[in-house]
Amino acid sequence: MTGTRLPTAPDNTINRASGEIRLVHVTKSFAPGSFAVKDINLTIPNGSYCCLLGPSGCGKTTILRMIAGHESPTSGEIFIGGQPVVGLPPVKRGTAMMFQSYALFPHLTVLDNVAFYLKMRGVPKDERRRQARAMLERVQLDHLRDRVPAQLSGGQQQRVALARSLITNPRVLLLDEPLSALDEFLRLQMRGELKSLQAELGITFVHVTHTQPEAIALADLVVVMDTGQIDQAGSATTIFNYPTTPYVARFMGGQNVLTGTVVGETGGRLQVRTPEGVTFEVPAGPSAPAQGGTVSAAIRRDRVMLRKRDRAEAATVPPNAVPGLVEATEYQGSYIKVTINAGMTHAFVANVPDAAYATERVLAGDTVLASWQPEDVHVLSKPDLGDAGVPYLDITH
Numbered sequence: 001m002t003g004t005r006l007p008t009a010p011d012n013t014i015n016r017a018s019g020e021i022r023l024v025h026v027t028k029s030f031a032p033g034s035f036a037v038k039d040i041n042l043t044i045p046n047g048s049y050c051c052l053l054g055p056s057g058c059g060k061t062t063i064l065r066m067i068a069g070h071e072s073p074t075s076g077e078i079f080i081g082g083q084p085v086v087g088l089p090p091v092k093r094g095t096a097m098m099f100q101s102y103a104l105f106p107h108l109t110v111l112d113n114v115a116f117y118l119k120m121r122g123v124p125k126d127e128r129r130r131q132a133r134a135m136l137e138r139v140q141l142d143h144l145r146d147r148v149p150a151q152l153s154g155g156q157q158q159r160v161a162l163a164r165s166l167i168t169n170p171r172v173l174l175l176d177e178p179l180s181a182l183d184e185f186l187r188l189q190m191r192g193e194l195k196s197l198q199a200e201l202g203i204t205f206v207h208v209t210h211t212q213p214e215a216i217a218l219a220d221l222v223v224v225m226d227t228g229q230i231d232q233a234g235s236a237t238t239i240f241n242y243p244t245t246p247y248v249a250r251f252m253g254g255q256n257v258l259t260g261t262v263v264g265e266t267g268g269r270l271q272v273r274t275p276e277g278v279t280f281e282v283p284a285g286p287s288a289p290a291q292g293g294t295v296s297a298a299i300r301r302d303r304v305m306l307r308k309r310d311r312a313e314a315a316t317v318p319p320n321a322v323p324g325l326v327e328a329t330e331y332q333g334s335y336i337k338v339t340i341n342a343g344m345t346h347a348f349v350a351n352v353p354d355a356a357y358a359t360e361r362v363l364a365g366d367t368v369l370a371s372w373q374p375e376d377v378h379v380l381s382k383p384d385l386g387d388a389g390v391p392y393l394d395i396t397h
Helices: 060-068 110-120 125-138 154-166 184-201 212-218 236-241 246-251 354-359
Strands: 021-031 034-044 049-053 075-080 095-098 172-176 204-209 221-226 229-234 255-266 269-273 279-283 294-300 305-308 321-331 335-341 348-353 367-371 377-379
Touching: 021 060, 034 060, 034 229, 049 060, 049 212, 060 075, 060 095, 060 172, 060 204, 095 154, 110 125, 110 154, 125 154, 154 184, 184 204, 184 212, 204 212, 212 236, 221 236, 221 246, 229 236, 229 246, 246 255, 246 294, 255 279, 269 294, 279 294, 279 377, 305 348, 335 354, 335 367, 348 354
Parallel strands: 049 204, 049 221, 095 172, 172 204
Antiparallel strands: 021 034, 021 075, 221 229, 255 269, 255 294, 269 279, 294 377, 305 367, 321 335, 321 367, 335 348
């Protein structure tokens, strides 16, 4: 999206030098002994696109509301641009928030919806409408300025809400599930426009989502949350390819997780055996557990090779392979998602390229062997201790 320069808000008390956000030992409790957020420490760099990612109830929206000033932490500090903001009203924080419902005024035109916050700040009518038109040009909606929200599509309403959030020239834009109300086509379109707009403006975006592909596509920093705490934070590449815990590996949807006991070492690799009898190899690094120790490892679904298994092979299973029965196949365009019942707590999944699948088709009920190369195994820093209470959300990419 292109257009004129952002209008300058009349409130000069806000320090716009930096939109860096720091949360220091932030805890939020709504009832004694019940924590929505517990001892969060997080730095979101100035000018970055951060996605807070996790299932419902994990605390991500609570964090967003505390940054905005709509909730106060029970304990801990929040800094924006180096300035402590706990106790400051939202208007003094240099933030703007775009709500999931858009919260547009149905009786106001698009132009007046966008100009509303400037009206609240006492900006004269002609000036606030001039600034609102400039913002509508930026989001390519100036031609609809005289319509009311009911006359707009869902995507157009979202752009109006975005323009209204940006009209005060914030240093931080907070977005609460902004794409959840859109259909898939619009969601993909607006995802690209949000990323482009953030890069153009250079301000900090903090975006709450429960959708893994959305976070991976948008974020410089992905923060994966679980039950009020941060499980892992890093770049999208790091989170997807190098998860540190079984929860992150499973939640991101592209990994299979195996857990077993170290039973030997050969050629710089540990032999690990699962309770089901599957043997796999992992690098014997300096922090590797001793004989009898527990190891969890992740194998990307698209690194798994699949072939049918005949009865003659039933007595033996080679290392780095899982036998099982095909439960389901799902066509995903460029690949086929094959779900395998291997007698484990979680299904084992292979994403088979469409060309390979065409060569050897497998169907529900077929006996198969799923295998991988040892170098495609990523050792998790925390072993799987049963994932008590952790939801398993199988998100296809």
